[in-house]
Amino acid sequence: MHDIRAIRDDPTAFDAALAKRGVAPQADTLIALDETRRAAIGAAQEAQAKRNDLSKTIGQAKAAKDEARATALMAEVAALKDAMPGLDAAEAQALAAIDALAATVPNLPADDVPAGADEGDNVMVTQWGAPHSFAFEAREHDAIGPALGLDFETGVAIAGARFTLVRGGAARLQRAIGQFMLDRLVNDQGYEEVAPPVLVRGEAMVGTGQLPKFAEDSFRTTDDRWLIPTGEVPLTNIVREKILSDAELPLRFAALTQCFRSEAGSAGRDTRGYIRQHQFEKVEMVSIVTPDASEDEHERMTRCAEGALEALELPYRRMLLCAGDMGFTAAKTYDLEVWLPGQARYREISSCSTCTDFQARRMNARYRPAKESRGAEKATRFVHTLNGSGLAVGRTLVAVIENYQQADGSVVVPAVLRPYMGGVETIAPQG
Incomplete structure (x- = not known):
């Protein structure tokens, strides 16, 4: 707004x-x-x-x-x-x-956001790690995954297209990835862990900008609730209709949630494999800050996501999105793209955005600076909100499978995930 x-x-x-x-x-x-x-x-x-x-x-x-x-x-x-x-x-x-x-007008881009119409105009900021080299021809995850537990056929049989049943070693590895990323944010980065509802009222979706413009991108229940497309929705709405003191800020929330997207308009895109699903897991970061702190917080949040990729030793690059490729509520966005050797290309795995006071105005989320009189309503200011993936769990599973694949179809478990896997070092194909 x-x-x-x-x-x-x-x-x-x-x-x-x-x-x-x-x-x-x-x-x-x-x-x-x-x-x-x-x-x-x-x-x-x-x-x-x-x-x-x-x-x-x-x-x-x-x-x-x-x-x-x-x-x-x-x-x-x-x-x-x-x-x-x-x-x-x-x-x-x-x-x-x-x-x-x-409500249908997007946020204004920050001054340093480059002009451009689509992802072809995005600008690479940094790059970390060198793509892995293999003594054999690297395969895509949808070729390796079924023997590890990515059961695409059964998922479709149970729920339809763009649903996957994950079982066995792949399911255990996916659980380990989510727990590892959430633990990093909570134990090392000062985020408060939250277990939010995944069904929300329409007002919550309006507050973070999914409604009214993007209703077709989400799933709606018969009692007029919405399945969250991202943990950003419930986490950001924690401060809806509240007046905070500046002593309470910054607030940093993190959650590992199921997310649901109808993928309207994505027909023909990533129809194979585990990249674009109707249901998926994501670790989400949300920060609520004062306006003067939002730029530094954006960098901090992005570094938190990058740190997870570095700990997993997954090569990535940071992209500054052009104005035409940003999300509706964003004033500035960094996308992190991970290297997938099977596809021989970088793919988005995290998006970190500062929304300035755009969402706060929609939610009426404010704070009162300490120097202002507590009794003066006019002294309140709108907070700034930020959100980012820390990371998309399914896409991280894809990246681990492709980057740690072995010639025999097994996958080496990254060292940082082994404590979450009971010491298991390799997932072997079954059957």
Whole structure:
């Protein structure tokens, strides 16, 4: 959500920032709706003031025994009273129109976000590790995985396309990956572990920007709840409708959750294997900070995700997304792309974004600086929110399988995961 006052102050800059994302100008429409709202407020205030003045005059007329004038004045007051609900309704209608339009307008990109239309315009920032070399031809995970427990056929038979049954060694390895990444964040990086609901109300999805624009990308239940597409939704909504003290900030939350996405619009993309599923696990990081801390927090969060890849010894690169490739709520995003030798290419495994105060405005999440009077409502400020994958568990499983594959179809367990695997060093193919 955007600050209408900021749009009014510099509509040209607002539209220019939207143009960087390939979005049509919106400032004039939003300002016109705001003018309608302000006019309705002014009319209602004027009517109320006139009603108050007339009420005083009625008393004076009655005191002077001027019943005819008092009666005329009372009729005028009654007419104003009848008109006021319509004026209030006009204000509410204009405000609803502003909110409906603003809810579909994405966040503005940060100044250092490069222009561009799609992933081809993203910029590589850093690269870590050299791609593994093999004495044999590296295979993709969907060729290696079935013998290890990635049962694609049974998953489809049970639930349909883009579902996988994971069993045996692969299931144990996937569990180890999730626990390892969550433990790193909680034990080493100061995140608070959370076990959130995976079904949420529509308001929570609106707060983090999934609704109303991207309803088709998520699953909805018959009782009007939504299956979370990412742990970002419940974690960020922890501060919904709250006023925090700055002493409480930063807040850092981490969760390992099931996530659900309809993958609308992805027909034909990654139909094979475990890359793009309707149901998947992800370790999510969310930070709630003051505005002056959000830039440093973005770097910190990204480094937390990178640290997990480095501990797993998986080669990766950090990409700064261009304006046209960023998510709806993001002002700036770093994608981490892991090397997959079977595909001989880098693939996204984490996305870390700063959303500035965009989500906070939608959730009405604020804080009060210590120097401000506690009794002054106007002293509150909107927090800044950040979110990132730390990492996508299924994609990490894919990366481990492909990078640690052996000629006989077995997979070496990375050293940092062995304590979570009871000391198991290798997963061997079965059958």
